[in-house]
Amino acid sequence: xxxxxxxxxxxILETFEENNYQxxxxxxxxRDILMGKEPVDWDxxxxxxPEVITSxxxxxxxxxxxxxxxxxxxxxxxxxxxxxxxxxxTTFRKxxxxxxxxxxxxxxxxxxxxxxxxxxxxxxxxxxxKKEKDGFKMIDPHHGQADIKKKLIRAVGKAKxxxxxxxxxxxxxxxxxxxxxxxxxxKTFQAIKENVNLIEKVSSERVRDELLKLFSYEHNADGYMxxxxxxxxxKILPETEKGFGVDQKSPKRHHIWDVGxxxxxxxxxxxxxxxxxxxxxxxxxxxxxWAAKKQKDGTITFYNHEVISATIAQSVAKRLKLSxxxxxxxxxxxxxxxxxxxxxxxxxxxxxxxxxxxxxxxxDMLTLRRADxxxxxxxxxxxxxxxxxxKIKEVQKQxxxxxxxxxxxxxxxxxxxxxxxxxxxxxxxxxxxxxVNKKIENKREVLLKRIKGVKKIKF
Numbered sequence: 001x002x003x004x005x006x007x008x009x010x011x012i013l014e015t016f017e018e019n020n021y022q023x024x025x026x027x028x029x030x031r032d033i034l035m036g037k038e039p040v041d042w043d044x045x046x047x048x049x050p051e052v053i054t055s056x057x058x059x060x061x062x063x064x065x066x067x068x069x070x071x072x073x074x075x076x077x078x079x080x081x082x083x084x085x086x087x088x089x090t091t092f093r094k095x096x097x098x099x100x101x102x103x104x105x106x107x108x109x110x111x112x113x114x115x116x117x118x119x120x121x122x123x124x125x126x127x128x129x130k131k132e133k134d135g136f137k138m139i140d141p142h143h144g145q146a147d148i149k150k151k152l153i154r155a156v157g158k159a160k161x162x163x164x165x166x167x168x169x170x171x172x173x174x175x176x177x178x179x180x181x182x183x184x185x186x187k188t189f190q191a192i193k194e195n196v197n198l199i200e201k202v203s204s205e206r207v208r209d210e211l212l213k214l215f216s217y218e219h220n221a222d223g224y225m226x227x228x229x230x231x232x233x234x235k236i237l238p239e240t241e242k243g244f245g246v247d248q249k250s251p252k253r254h255h256i257w258d259v260g261x262x263x264x265x266x267x268x269x270x271x272x273x274x275x276x277x278x279x280x281x282x283x284x285x286x287x288x289x290w291a292a293k294k295q296k297d298g299t300i301t302f303y304n305h306e307v308i309s310a311t312i313a314q315s316v317a318k319r320l321k322l323s324x325x326x327x328x329x330x331x332x333x334x335x336x337x338x339x340x341x342x343x344x345x346x347x348x349x350x351x352x353x354x355x356x357x358x359x360x361x362x363x364d365m366l367t368l369r370r371a372d373x374x375x376x377x378x379x380x381x382x383x384x385x386x387x388x389x390x391k392i393k394e395v396q397k398q399x400x401x402x403x404x405x406x407x408x409x410x411x412x413x414x415x416x417x418x419x420x421x422x423x424x425x426x427x428x429x430x431x432x433x434x435x436v437n438k439k440i441e442n443k444r445e446v447l448l449k450r451i452k453g454v455k456k457i458k459f
């Protein structure tokens with residue numbers, strides 16, 4: 001097997017070999033190579049102890065109990081997230097006992113590569129490559145290469161034991177299936193269904209990270225359905241389950257799917273790989289089961305469901321421990337998704353919409369609206385929506401805050417020869433109102449002239 005290695009990967013392998021230590025390429029990088037892809041990550045395992053590894057590489061660091069040493073790229077290359085590229089080298093190890101379904105109770109150093117591979121999660125991740133004179137030798141004791149060819153995710157050994165060792169592996173199996181377009185082997189999937197309660201022992205942060213990765217893939221709706229069919233959704237996003245079976249089809253209503261199905265179809269229609277946006281699409285109607293009412297004529301209404309949905313989204317964000325920035329964005333998109341899309345709206349109404357949503361979220365909100373429409377059975381294009389988009393662009397040419405004016409406080413003080421004080425703000429606010437009401441243009445020369453006549457302005 002011939003592999004083109006990055007120079008520093010070559011250097012790592014050579015350094016261990018020159019010092020008579022075993023070194024193997026392992027993990028997702030091996031999987032990528034066997035699938036004909038350019039490896040995203042390069043991970044290694046060795047029989048050298050951590051203190052030996054750090055002696056071989058001056059910049060190496062070791063600050064954990066799992067035998068993993070980080071070796072920074074000396075050329076300060078960046079990884080896919082823009083962070084300094086660090087290669088991880090882990091000493092062969094065995095893991096004993098998992099009483100909390102999260103961490104091994106005890107770790108001992110392994111003696112062989114086979115000791116190390118047997119502790120890994122899935123067969124496709126339990127393959128090692130060793131560099132030899134004429135190429136690379138593959139160590140594949142669990143037949144991972146065959147499973148890769150079959151596009152199958154299979155647990156190493158007994159699936160139940162692997163998930164009891166680390167319950168997050170259940171989510172990882174589904175996330176990897178979503179990412180790679182693989183199926184999950186029958187016994188492995190059955191083991192997930194039988195052990196879903198174990199996910200409650202996993203930290204919110206770890207669950208969040210796997211979930212957001214899943215929502216960043218093209219076929220994230222399929223991933224969500226895998227989570228749902230496994231029973232994991234009931235544990236990590238139980239609010240979304242309540243929408244299935246809640247009918248929306250009624251007189252004067254365009255919907256043809258129940259709330260839950262509509263949300264999944266909206267997710268399918270999303271072309272975004274932004275995980276927070278896709279989570280918002282999934283949650284946009286999550287409040288409908290609580291808002292549903294059937295009128296005398298048979299019409300089903302969901303008045304104020306967006307407010308309820310936003311409250312639920314806030315709860316989800318808190319449970320998943322999203323950052324303040326991501327939480328705010330998620331809640332905003334859910335709260336204001338039910339906007340009126342009418343090309344005849346006044347500039348004032350559209351300005352109010354933009355202020356509610358935030359200019360930074362406009363594109364995301366329009367993406368959500370598109371997905372919402374398609375998820376409800378509407379056509380791809382809408383002349384009304386296109387006209388609405390054009391009007392939004394026109395309205396945004398106007399200032400939205402005082403700082404958008406073509407003059408500032410320094411200009412006011414210079415023109416009027418006055419010192420800093422409350423008057424400066426009052427003058428700028430007055431100018432802002434006049435520009436918004438189209439009494440004057442937001443042009444520097446026009447505003448400076450208006451400032452000169454400030455004595456005529458009444459406060």
